[in-house]
Amino acid sequence: MDLAYKILIDPFMQMGSAPDLLVQTLWEGLVSGVLYSLIALGFVLIFKASGVFNFAQGIMVVFAALTLVGLHQAGLPAFVALALTIGVMFGLAFLVERLMLRPLVNQPDIILFMATFGLTYFLIGFGELVFGGNPKKMIASELYLPSGAIDIKMFGGFVSLQKIDIAAAVIVSLMVLSLALFFQKTRIGRALRAVADSHKAALSVGISLEQIWVVVWFAAGIVALVTGIMWGARSEVSFSLQVIALKALPVLILGGFTSIPGAIVGGLIIGIGEKIGEFYWGPLLGSGIESWLAYVIALFFLLFRPQGLFGEKIIERI
Amino acid sequence: MFYREAGQFKTTYQADQAVFPILQDRIGLALILLGAFALIPLMASDFFISVIMIPFLILALATMGLNILTGYTGLLSLGTGGFMGVGAFACYKLTTLYPGINIVVWILVSGFFSTALGIVFGLPSLRIKGFYLTVATLAAQFFLDWSFIRVQWLTNYNTSGAIEVPTRTLFSMPVTGPNATPQFRYLVILSIVTLLTWFASNLVHGRIGRMWMAVRDMDLAAELIGIPLYRTKLLAFAISSYYCGVAGALMVFFWYGSAEPGVFNIDQSFTILFMVIIGGLGSLTGSFFGAALIYGLPIVLKIVLHGVGINILPATVEHVTFMSVGALIVLVLIIEPLGLARLWQITKQKLRVWPFPY
Amino acid sequence: MAPDGPAVAAGDVLLAVENVSLAFGGVKAINGVSFDIRKGEIRAIIGPNGAGKTSMLNVINGFYHPQQGRITFKGEARPQMRPHDAASGGIARTFQNVALFRGMSSLDNIMTGRTLRMKTNLFWQLLRYGPAMREEVEHRARVEEIIDFLKIQDIRRTPVGRLPYGLQKRVELGRALAMEPELLLLDEPMAGMNLEEKEDMSRFILDVNDHFGTTVALIEHDMGVVMDLSDRVVVLDHGMKIADGTPDQVKSNQAVIDAYLGVAH
Numbered sequence: 001m002d003l004a005y006k007i008l009i010d011p012f013m014q015m016g017s018a019p020d021l022l023v024q025t026l027w028e029g030l031v032s033g034v035l036y037s038l039i040a041l042g043f044v045l046i047f048k049a050s051g052v053f054n055f056a057q058g059i060m061v062v063f064a065a066l067t068l069v070g071l072h073q074a075g076l077p078a079f080v081a082l083a084l085t086i087g088v089m090f091g092l093a094f095l096v097e098r099l100m101l102r103p104l105v106n107q108p109d110i111i112l113f114m115a116t117f118g119l120t121y122f123l124i125g126f127g128e129l130v131f132g133g134n135p136k137k138m139i140a141s142e143l144y145l146p147s148g149a150i151d152i153k154m155f156g157g158f159v160s161l162q163k164i165d166i167a168a169a170v171i172v173s174l175m176v177l178s179l180a181l182f183f184q185k186t187r188i189g190r191a192l193r194a195v196a197d198s199h200k201a202a203l204s205v206g207i208s209l210e211q212i213w214v215v216v217w218f219a220a221g222i223v224a225l226v227t228g229i230m231w232g233a234r235s236e237v238s239f240s241l242q243v244i245a246l247k248a249l250p251v252l253i254l255g256g257f258t259s260i261p262g263a264i265v266g267g268l269i270i271g272i273g274e275k276i277g278e279f280y281w282g283p284l285l286g287s288g289i290e291s292w293l294a295y296v297i298a299l300f301f302l303l304f305r306p307q308g309l310f311g312e313k314i315i316e317r318i
Numbered sequence: 319m320f321y322r323e324a325g326q327f328k329t330t331y332q333a334d335q336a337v338f339p340i341l342q343d344r345i346g347l348a349l350i351l352l353g354a355f356a357l358i359p360l361m362a363s364d365f366f367i368s369v370i371m372i373p374f375l376i377l378a379l380a381t382m383g384l385n386i387l388t389g390y391t392g393l394l395s396l397g398t399g400g401f402m403g404v405g406a407f408a409c410y411k412l413t414t415l416y417p418g419i420n421i422v423v424w425i426l427v428s429g430f431f432s433t434a435l436g437i438v439f440g441l442p443s444l445r446i447k448g449f450y451l452t453v454a455t456l457a458a459q460f461f462l463d464w465s466f467i468r469v470q471w472l473t474n475y476n477t478s479g480a481i482e483v484p485t486r487t488l489f490s491m492p493v494t495g496p497n498a499t500p501q502f503r504y505l506v507i508l509s510i511v512t513l514l515t516w517f518a519s520n521l522v523h524g525r526i527g528r529m530w531m532a533v534r535d536m537d538l539a540a541e542l543i544g545i546p547l548y549r550t551k552l553l554a555f556a557i558s559s560y561y562c563g564v565a566g567a568l569m570v571f572f573w574y575g576s577a578e579p580g581v582f583n584i585d586q587s588f589t590i591l592f593m594v595i596i597g598g599l600g601s602l603t604g605s606f607f608g609a610a611l612i613y614g615l616p617i618v619l620k621i622v623l624h625g626v627g628i629n630i631l632p633a634t635v636e637h638v639t640f641m642s643v644g645a646l647i648v649l650v651l652i653i654e655p656l657g658l659a660r661l662w663q664i665t666k667q668k669l670r671v672w673p674f675p676y
Numbered sequence: 677m678a679p680d681g682p683a684v685a686a687g688d689v690l691l692a693v694e695n696v697s698l699a700f701g702g703v704k705a706i707n708g709v710s711f712d713i714r715k716g717e718i719r720a721i722i723g724p725n726g727a728g729k730t731s732m733l734n735v736i737n738g739f740y741h742p743q744q745g746r747i748t749f750k751g752e753a754r755p756q757m758r759p760h761d762a763a764s765g766g767i768a769r770t771f772q773n774v775a776l777f778r779g780m781s782s783l784d785n786i787m788t789g790r791t792l793r794m795k796t797n798l799f800w801q802l803l804r805y806g807p808a809m810r811e812e813v814e815h816r817a818r819v820e821e822i823i824d825f826l827k828i829q830d831i832r833r834t835p836v837g838r839l840p841y842g843l844q845k846r847v848e849l850g851r852a853l854a855m856e857p858e859l860l861l862l863d864e865p866m867a868g869m870n871l872e873e874k875e876d877m878s879r880f881i882l883d884v885n886d887h888f889g890t891t892v893a894l895i896e897h898d899m900g901v902v903m904d905l906s907d908r909v910v911v912l913d914h915g916m917k918i919a920d921g922t923p924d925q926v927k928s929n930q931a932v933i934d935a936y937l938g939v940a941h
Contacts, residue, residue, distance in 0.1 A: 103652040110394065111651050114595055117588065118647030125640025133633070243584065249453055286468040295457030302450050303442060331816040332809065520804035524812060525794045528780065532788050535777035542737060543855065544763030544792035553798075600779060 011280035020157030025279045026272060031165040031234075033271020034172050038227040040251040040263035041176070042220040048196040048258050049216040050101070051109055055116040058245020059123045060221060064089055065228030065237040066131045069139060078142035089221030090214075097213045105199075105209070124239065133239060138232030140164065145233055168230040172264075175226060179219075180260055188215060196258065250298030270294045337523050354508055359501040367500040370617070374606075375504075375511045376568045377613050381593040381605040382518055383561025388591070389599035390522060391554040392534030397439075397455030398562050398590045400462030403582030404432045405563025406570040407472045410481050410577075414474055421486035421494055422506060425567045432563025433556045435462075440555040444548060459584055466579040473579075481570055481577040494571045503572045510568065514561060518602055521557070530554055531600070562590075592643055596650050598659025607658035611646075615639055686716040689748075690891050691736065691859060696745030698731055705731040706742065707915040713859070718885055718892045720906035720923075722899075724936050727912040729895045730772060733861050736893075737769055738762040750858075764792055768857035772864050772895075774844045776836045782847045783832040786822060789854025790815040822850045826880060842873040849880060853890075860884065862894040866901055874898065878905055899937070903927065911936065 015022045039057060046054040054060075067088050071081035100119060104112055141147065146163035183189040194202040195212050203209060231241060251270050255262025274297075278290045328334040338344045358371060384398050408431035412424045435458075443454035466472060473481055485495030492498045493506055521527055529550045532540035541547055570577040589612065597608020616639040623635075654660050691713040698706040706728045713719045721729050734740045736747060738757035747754050749765060757765075768789075777785050794815060800808035823829055826846050831839060836847055845865060852860055865881070866874045878901060884890045896902050902909060902923065909926045911919040913935040919926050926932055 100648055100652075107651070107655065110392075111655055113394075115648050115651050117591070117595075118644045118651070120644065121588075121592075121640050121647070122644025125637045125642075125644060129634065129637040129641070246456065246584075249456065253450070253453060288464055288468065291464050292457060292460035295453065295460060299443070299454055299457055302453070303445075331813045331820070335809075335812055335816060337804075517802045520808075521801055524801050524804055524808060525791065525796075526798070526801050528784055528788050529791060531779050531784075532777050532791075535779050536775050538739070538759075539771070539775035539777070540788070541759040542763055542769055543788055543851070544760055545788070546760060 006284055007281070014280055018157065019155040020159055023154060023159045025275050027159060027161060027165075029272030029275030030268060031162075031168065031271070032275065033268035034165075034169050035227065035231050035234075035267075036247055036251050036271050037264045037267025038172055038175075038223060038230070039245050039248040040255065040267055041179070041260065042223040042227070043248055043252055044258060044260055044263045045179070045216055045220045045223065049192045050112075050195065050213055051199075052101075052112045052116065053109070053257070054217075054220065055113065056120040056123060057220065057224060057248065058242040059120045059127070060089075060092070060224040061228045061231065061245060062237065062239055062241050063092075063123050063127050063228075064221065064225035065138065065232045065241075066127055066136065068225070068229065069136045069232070069237055070131050072139050072142065078139050081139075082143065085225060086222065089225055090218050093214050093217035093221055096217055097210055101213050102210065120242070124242065128239065135236040135238035136232075138229060138237055140229075140233035143229065145229075162234070164230070164233050168234075171226065171230065175223070176260060176264055183260070188212075192216060247294050250294040253298040254301055270297065273297050335523075337519055351512070354512075355505070359505060364500045367504045370614070372500070372504055372507055372573050373613055374610055375507050376565050376573055377590070377593065378606045378609040379511050379514060379568070380562050380565035380590050381597060381609045382515065382602055383558045383565060384590050385594045385597075385600065385602065385605050386518065386522075386530070386561065387554050387558035389594055389601065389604075390527060390534060391530040391551060393444075393551060393554065394452045395455040395558070396452055396584065396587050396591070397459040397462070399582040399584060399586030400459040401432045401436060401559045401562040402566025402569065402586065403462055403466055403577075404435050404559075405429055405566035406481070406577055406582070407466065408432070408563070409567035409571060410474075410483075411472065413484065413486060417484070417486070420488060421571065422488060422510070425510070425564060425571065428567045429560040429563035432559040432566070436555045436559030437552065440552050444551045444555070456584075459587055463579075463583055466582065479579050483571050483575050483577075486571075494575075496575070498572075507568055507572055510564070514564065515602065518557075518561070522602060526550075526553065534600075592647060595647055596657050598657030599655075601657070601659035603662065604657050604659030607662065611658065612643060615642060686889070688715055689713070690715040690750065691893075692748040693732070693736070694746050694748065696732075696735060696742045696747070698728075698735055698740055698742045704915055706735070706912075708745070709912065709915070709917045710745075711910045711917060711920055713891060713893055714908075715858075715891050716885070716889055717907040718881070718894070718905050720902045720909045721893060721895045721912065722897070722902055722909060722926075722936070723912035723918075726914070728915040729912055730863055732912070733769065733863055733893075733895065736762070736861060737767065763855065766855075766858035767861065768852035768855040768859070769861040770845070770848045770852050770863055770865060772867065774841070774848050776844055776848055776851070778835070778837040781833050781835055782828060782839070782850070783819065783823070785836055785847055786819045786850040786854050787815065789851040790819065792855065819850075819854055822853050825853075825883070826850050841868050842870075845869070845877070846880075849877075853884065856888075857890060859891045859893065862892065862896075864895050864897065866896060866898050874901060881905060 039061060042057040042060070043054060046052055046057070064085060068081055068085045071084055072078055076084065096119065100115055101112075104115055146167055149160045149162045150166075151158045151160050183193060191202070191207045191212055192215070194205070194207060195209060199209060202212075228237065228241075231237075247270065248267075251263060251266040253266070254269055255264070255266025274290050274293050277293045278287070282289050328339065333339065338347060358367065362371070380398060380402060383401075384395060387393050387395050405428045409421075409424050409428035412428060413419075413421055416424075439454055439458045440451075443451045467479060470476075470479075473479055476482065483494050485492050485497060487493060488502075488506065491502055493502055522530075529540070529545050532543070532545055533547060533550050533554075537547055540550075566582065569581075574581070593608035593612045594605065595608070596611055597606070598604025616635050619638060619642075620632075620635050650657055689712045693709060693711050695708050695710050696706055697704065697708055709728070709732065721732060723729055731740065735742055738754075738759045738761060741756055747757070749757075749767070754761070754765075777788065780788070794811055796808045796811050800806055804812075823832055826849065828843065828846055828850065831843060831847075836844055839847065845868075849862075849865065852862075862881070865877055869877065881892060881894070882905065885892050894906075906923055908921060909919070909923050910917060911926055911929070911932050918931045918935060919929045921929075927937070
């Protein structure tokens with residue numbers, strides 16, 4: 001009985017007794033959710049257009065951030081470094097398409113998935129070799145990103161919102177909007193959707209698969225760069241970010257693998273769910289349940305709605 | 319001309335269904351076993367046995383375990399590290415609670431704890447389509463990682479959070495702990511791995527192996543033939559977890575001698591997976607090849623670079639290893655998705671007709 | 677082990693489809709179709725593309741469950757039948773796009789057809805000795821009979837992915853035969869074959885029906901094959917049955933001519 005009280009009643013009492021803490025926790029959850037969404041967005045882009053689940057998205061985030069910081073440290077002014085990093089991400093997309101996607105074009109998806117494992121480890125080794133494994137500070141101020149916090153008085157206490165987090169939310173919204181418009185309205189966007197549906201059909205209407213893939217991996221690279229900047233500005237740029245990127249998987253399960261709004265909603269749910277779970281239920285189990293809570297949430301979802309909130313139900317035809 | 323099968327006729331189906339129907343293969347296997355059991359303990363250095371052979375055998379065992387699940391049945395698992403850890407911790411608790419029972423017994427029993435956990439995770443997740451099992455194994459991996467640190471009962475409330483391996487004996491000689499000789503440890507491991515490899519080979523060449531491969535290749539057609547999908551997958555999960563559990567217990571007790579809680583993390587899962595991929599999905603011999611290559615690569619790199627006179631930091635070797643492994647994976651998948659095992663098969667094909675080109 | 681269910685005498689109804697309707701989302705694939713299959717006959721299911729023929733087989737197999745109507749097999753209604761139950765009941769099937777297990781050899785593929793009859797437990801399988809080995813050899817012998825029958829001896833160890841299409845279809849037939857089915861469902865067994873291969877396949881189907889008494893239901897587009905092989909024909913169009921009878925009756929049926937056969941010029 002005592003246990004039931006601890007699990008079912010007490011956390012909610014805590015929420016009610018200190019609502020400012022609740023709002024703060026919700027906000028923290030929202031913020032990390034936004035960043036999960038960003039990573040998931042990169043996955044969705046590539047999956048939508050090539051059916052490949054790009055496991056390397058996480059390391060691309062780290063790699064982009066490291067390149068930016070590294071170029072700046074080498075003496076280049078911030079925005080020049082930014083432009084060059086964009087170029088590097090394009091180069092990466094080009095190389096990935098040439099050396100990895102093209103030779104594997106007819107293989108089943110699981111082979112491509114495993115190839116992205118290889119890409120991940122390659123980039124980890126390469127990044128550590130070139131940039132060193134120590135955490136670095138993101139050049140947030142040089143990029144005119146705001147710092148400091150806004151404190152809002154609320155519910156008898158106050159809630160502290162970091163300005164960088166607000167900026168992150170705004171940037172993500174803009175990004176999602178532009179991506180959605182891009183997919184719906186432009187010619188290349190339509191081509192991307194065609195390729196996602198069927199490679200062969202797309203080829204038969206004259207769409208160049210190679211070009212599309214470079215575009216898509218480049219777009220994912222840009223998303224990775226933005227993610228790296230925002231995440232790096234909040235904490236620091238380190239290789240541990242790569243494993244955190246695995247959290248995008250539960251996000252995608254919730255949101256569906258091919259849905260951009262799904263990635264956002266899924267990210268927010270996972271982010272908030274994690275933080276609330278950790279803060280209010282965590283002490284019961286011992287701290288650190290954040291490391292696996294997201295996956296368990298995703299698993300429960302899978303049992304009841306495998307295609308996610310926004311995904312399409314797949315009917316198998318023989 | 320040495321590898322010709324000409325003149326080797328099988329007159330019974332029994333003979334044809336043998337795992338090694340070709341005489342030369344049987345001779346080769348006998349030689350390998352002879353070398354492994356007799357030559358190496360007698361002639362190889364302590365360094366070679368401790369640093370090369372023991373890890374190789376243990377990793378090959380884990381790789382076989384994962385191969386059964388991923389290579390033969392087509393279910394991708396990222397939880398191998400966690401299941402290895404379950405075996406290790408189970409063994410530790412068993413032997414500290416009941417030190418009178420022989421450690422080898424406990425090693426073989428601890429695998430069943432991994433199996434039990436595998437079934438618990440498998441029961442819900444095998445009902446849903448392929449890829450989602452991967453997520454379940456990921457959840458298991460992170461959860462187990464967290465448990466190994468948090469649940470202090472597992473390490474007997476050790477302050478450092480690590481397992482210290484107690485000395486245990488076999489035939490009145492120390493077989494674990496600091497006093498155990500590498501040769502003795504090696505022979506015990508070799509015996510266990512040989513036995514388990516024989517079991518795996520029998521399974522894989524018979525009815526159960528065919529059921530696994532059918533599920534992997536086309537599960538809808540497999541269902542139609544009457545293969546019970548759910549039970550077949552669950553069996554693969556159970557057996558795979560057993561092998562990984564035993565490998566984990568061997569790793570802690572016979573190789574490391576201790577266990578930091580982080581040693582069974584997601585990197586371990588990936589390492590074993592890469593061994594499976596490079597060695598060859600769906601091949602037991604491939605598991606040995608893959609383990610040898612991935613484990614051996616940094617060692618060989620270090621030796622070669624030292625030999626050439628370049629003194630290289632261990633950290634750099636690690637970075638280069640990562641890059642090489644990553645590039646190797648992509649290369650293997652492009653050139654020969656069936657890995658080293660297939661390359662070996664092709665080599666044998668060529669040997670059959672040697673010295674003729676075809 | 678004989679398939680379960682009561683024995684059915686030759687000529688009696690083996691499988692009855694009663695007023696079956698199947699829809700995917702808004703699309704009605706099958707609309708109120710009824711027909712039966714008698715034991716020992718060769719029944720053809722024909723019709724233009726998209727008529728619902730493959731869906732019909734999938735319903736009989738238990739892959740799809742009809743929203744309306746029912747299937748009766750050997751006198752027992754089989755609601756919500758799973759493919760596994762269809763298999764143990766004695767129904768075997770081949771597919772339009774060959775559904776072989778590409779990672780295995782022809783021999784192993786056909787051996788998988790014996791799975792339902794292989795009973796030795798895990799313990800003996802681990803040892804591959806005694807009962808397990810005896811069973812393996814016994815079933816290998818049976819499979820070899822099928823291999824002889826289909827004349828595919830020299831490709832038994834070849835991985836099926838490397839076989840030409842015609843041979844793959846033969847191996848797939850072998851796998852279905854290995855199940856010793858009472859009812860054999862063939863989905864376009866002649867598709868993509870040249871004249872010789874079609875003659876071979878026709879011979880095999882007739883022999884299977886003659887020697888083993890296996891009831892055959894086949895979907896086929898080649899009218900010559902249909903007319904020669906089948907005892908009765910059912911014609912589907914747009915998910916509905918438009919004719920049912922002997923090949924001659926169907927050939928001269930006006931509705932069938934309009935929808936499908938056309939008139940000789």
